[in-house]
Amino acid sequence: MAGPAVVALGGGHGLAASLEALKLVTDDITAVVTVADNGGSSGRLRDEFDVLPPGDLRMALTALCDDTEWGHTWRDVLQHRFRGEGPLAGHALGNLLITALWDVHHDPVVGLDLVGRLLNARGRVLPMAAVPLEITARVEGLDGADADGLTTLRGQVAVATTKGTVVSIALEPQDPPSAPETIAAVLEADWLILGPGSWFTSVMPHLMVPALREALHDTAARRLLTLNLEHSGETAGFTAAQQLEALVDHAPRLRLDAVLADPGAVDDEVGLRAVAGRLGADLVLAPVAQRGAPGHHDSLRLAAAYRDVFG
Incomplete structure (x- = not known):
């Protein structure tokens, strides 16, 4: 099996689901993983x-x-x-x-x-980076908020499990080094895939490591964003469009070619298409969830969706 050179960025179960699907599509896969x-x-x-x-x-x-x-x-x-x-x-x-x-x-x-x-x-x-990173987040809706109504949380576990609404995230250190192999893989790829996964702690941090962010901007690869099947945990209460807007807020220079979403996870198709369009992307709706387990990706269905997008 041949296939395009694909770099998948993320972490945890979301990235694993993407990789298991990609194995059915191409032999040239690189996973870039949050740390x-x-x-x-x-x-x-x-x-x-x-x-x-x-x-x-x-x-x-x-x-x-x-x-x-x-x-x-x-x-x-x-x-x-x-x-x-x-x-x-x-x-x-x-x-x-x-x-x-x-x-x-x-x-x-x-x-x-x-x-x-x-x-x-x-x-x-x-x-994703050559040193361990710490995620900090500004969160609203928690006790002990400052004058702006926001609380600062520190650490991936605290951010991932917060009952508040994440407004923004940052990394410490702010300018971590990236492995040369990671940057080379992004620059040499045919396709980049962001997501699915925990939005603020697995997906978006890739856009905040300076050298990696620049490579994501400069690469000739096409870019696909895979949205989550459920809006829970870090993005509880978010619409699909709001999930995408959070990414735009943190990476305003990012351009995408396609946004992939399961129809069952899209609560505002018009709004989602509008935000995707601001990023230069087409919205691709395809059933990628397991039958009977809507919160879990089906490897075969996700592979078929990737293959269609790759052309």
């Missing part, structure tokens, strides 16, 4: 060893595993999470392996490539 997680196993390893949080990187690698007994076996091993109450409790084995490789090789990209070889991965996984 701001500060919770769970990733947060513990990040704090103890001063490394990139490995969890989202692990999920992307396992999503790209070869669809053979070998690939599935090592996928399951890397996803295995230790139980109990000891020091290993809660850690995913893949997080420990990735951290060990970084400790040995002192190069995040080398470590990720080695895990990819173990999985016979159908693509490459690269970090």
Whole structure:
């Protein structure tokens, strides 16, 4: 199978869903993964060893595993999470392996490539930035707000679980370095895919790393934004159009070629088309949700939608 060179940007389950679909469309896949997680196993390893949080990187690698007994076996091993109450409790084995490789090789990209070889991965996984990032957010609707009615939250976990409405986000440090391999992949791609995923903590941070943002602007690749199937968590109460407007507010120079949405997740088609048009994009409506599980993407349906958009 040939296919276009595709770079998918995001994190967590949303990026994994996109990667599993892309494996059915092309052999040339690069995942660029957010590195701001500060919770769970990733947060513990990040704090103890001063490394990139490995969890989202692990999920992307396992999503790209070869669809053979070998690939599935090592996928399951890397996803295995230790139980109990000891020091290993809660850690995913893949997080420990990735951290060990970084400790040995002192190069995040080398470590990720080695895990990819173990999985016979159908693509490459690269970090969004070369250093761990902290997400801060200005949120309205919370107790203890300042004179503007806003509260500042710090950390991916706090932002992702807030009961307030996220107004804006920022990264610390503000000017983090990017791996050269990440920038090269974006500049050499045929298609870039943003989303789906947690909007403020997995998708939009890619637009706020300066070198990566400039590469996203300068690349000759075409750009596709995949909207979420549900407006929950960080975007609870948002319409699809408001979700897209939040992205425009944080990255006013960004141009898109297409916005992909499931019809069941579009509550204001006219408004969504208008915002997409401001970005230069066509709105593509296609059923990509699992039947009977509307909040989850169907790999085959999403792959078919990607193939149609790619032409």
